[in-house]
Amino acid sequence: MQYKLAFIGAGNMAEAIARSAISSGTLTPDQIIAADPSPDRRDLFASIGLHVTPSSSDAAAQAEQIMFAFKPQMMNDALSTFASSLTPAQTIISIMAGISSEKIHTAITNLNPQADGIKVVRVMPNTPIMVNYGMAGVSLGQNTNPGDDDFAFQLFNAATNKAVRVTEEQLHLITAISGSGPAYIFFIAEALQQAAKDIGLPEHAHELVTQTILGSALLMNQSPDSPAELRRKVTSPKGTTEAAINKMTDLNLPNTIEQGAAACLKRSIELGNL
Ligand SMILES: NC(=O)C1=CN([C@@H]2O[C@H](COP(=O)(O)OP(=O)(O)OC[C@H]3O[C@@H](n4cnc5c(N)ncnc54)[C@H](OP(=O)(O)O)[C@@H]3O)[C@@H](O)[C@H]2O)C=CC1
């Protein structure tokens, strides 16, 4: 095979994964090919040194590892264009939310029975991989044995990105916490920025909020204290933080976040049943 990795779909996640693979030294650009219908996306990938093609079939025929980086709802349409190029010697790495490796395997072999032995590994990454602080869950799937996920694990656990090995069932839970999790934090950031603007600090809102979240994450990462203890250390008795935390508790913020994560989990399972 000419390439180590083919991206089918050159969207936001594929770009982040490709950049991370190159910057961490896991792959060189000439080991990667990317297929996408959009000329703009192909141009962008070409600008970082990758081989590009409009043909998913072309990309799928030439790589050892094939990353499914398109939307879950597009799987059947996408596969109809390239399943015939797949062989049992290849490994699929799917980052699609929800869709089980069994479904992926069935969809492939319905179109190309000769690919029956193809391995399917699944990964749930997140967008901070764009800045080399990603978090991913990696799971063995259909037709795999321990070790068949080594390449995917290395790809997502390089540099300051982190990966954990989980069961396929647990990938739904990973999605609810770290896969979609960055959006929850950005949601809080949006609200805190709005608060900064409302109370009269519009010119500093972005910096205040960014540095607060960055500093808090670093502190949580480096301190032996639990988040509850770190929060306690900010919260002086009868002080300002206590007033804020009491209000947020009255308004049920913790429960709101837990319910949001539960809705995410439910949707991941639903996507798997589409
Ligand atoms: N965004 C995130 O935070 C995360 C996303 N994921 C998963 O990653 C996957 C990709 O998401 P994301 O990168 O955000 O999505 P994007 O929409 O940015 O990327 C998908 C790309 O695939 C292209 N595409 C569509 N159909 C085909 C096809 N038949 N063949 C080849 N390429 C095709 C799209 O082109 P066009 O736009 O022209 O249709 C687009 O460029 C999804 O399955 C998602 O569940 C997983 C973890 C986190």
Ligand SMILES: O=C(O)[C@@H]1CCC=N1
């Ligand atoms: O929203 C989504 O469906 C994708 C999967 C995890 C993060 N984004």
